[in-house]
Amino acid sequence: MLKAKLPELAPAGVAMAAPRWQDYVQLMKPRVMSLVVFTALTGLLAARVPVSPVLGFVAVLCIAIGAGASGALNMWYDADIDARMRRTQNRPVPSGRIQPGDALGLGVTLSILSVGMMVVAINLLAAALLAFTILFYAVVYTMWLKRSTPQNIVIGGLAGALPPVIGWAAATGTTPLNAWLLCAIIFLWTPPHFWALSLYTTGDYAKAGVPMMPVVRGAASTRRQILVYSLILVVAAVAPAFTGLGGALYLAVASIGGLIFVSLATILAFSHAGDVIEDQASGLYEVKTGVKSARNLFAYSIGYLFALFAALLIEALAHLPALTL
């Protein structure tokens, strides 16, 4: 089926399009990778133990490459879905710039390299967690959950939530409660973030046959669930200030940021965002009448997560004390 979508090889003597190195970079989902690097680095530094700069860099690099490998495996397997969605149809595999086998090869090679390097240079626990994360994203989320249940991004979100735990494990060789709190924050953040996005890309997901929550349960149910997850999220996000992880800056960011998050989720819950499924215009971030509240929450959620982890990072780098409440 895939082959039918890919360009045929050019006959002898006729020039054919060649993949550019940038296509291979795109295969590794650099934007997702940057978020992974940021959260992993926060986990590594929030542990507050002395780490060799070289080994710290290698640990974060391994996590980044592992994330890139997951991205390549995801693009290999999901090429049929990506080809049907406007947001993803220009990705390297569905557009024919990279052969599916090459994407698979890159994904497998980078997985082995990143986990192997983690074993040799860092420690077994961090390597095992990295291997689990790659397998969970590529196999459990991509191959199974994504096409079978509206809970796909809820459960699959674990893969995106683990990098700070891996970073912490790389620094200390252990994964205490505070490391798992960081994981819980990203895990609980994922549903409101992606469901807000899916409320204004419902048409695309329906066309591709992906059972996203608004497609299966409807927009009203999705908006309610976003609000419930948002309430749990903001409580969990304040928790590090009471467990010896976050300081005054973190508490301020989590409190004020959480209030704004819940306000936006409440506005969305009482809106009609996603009620009318329309064929989408091309821009992912394009604001359309009726879905502005969904777009606002989606955009804000990115800044909110960034601010939480940035606060922890600043406190760790500046050696600011954690709160002792």
Place this chain on the structure above:
Amino acid sequence: MTSPNPFNESDEAAKARRLRSIAIAVALAGFVILVFLVTVTRMGGHVANAPHI
């Protein structure tokens, strides 16, 4: 003598292939440097005088 265009490809394709080759070379060189630095960091200094050698 080597043909200037052994793969019978367009200028654009040749340029893309050359840049891919450079990217692979840079990645390989980076990997070698990384392994060297990790080795030095893990083994520490004065390896020749280490008691277990």
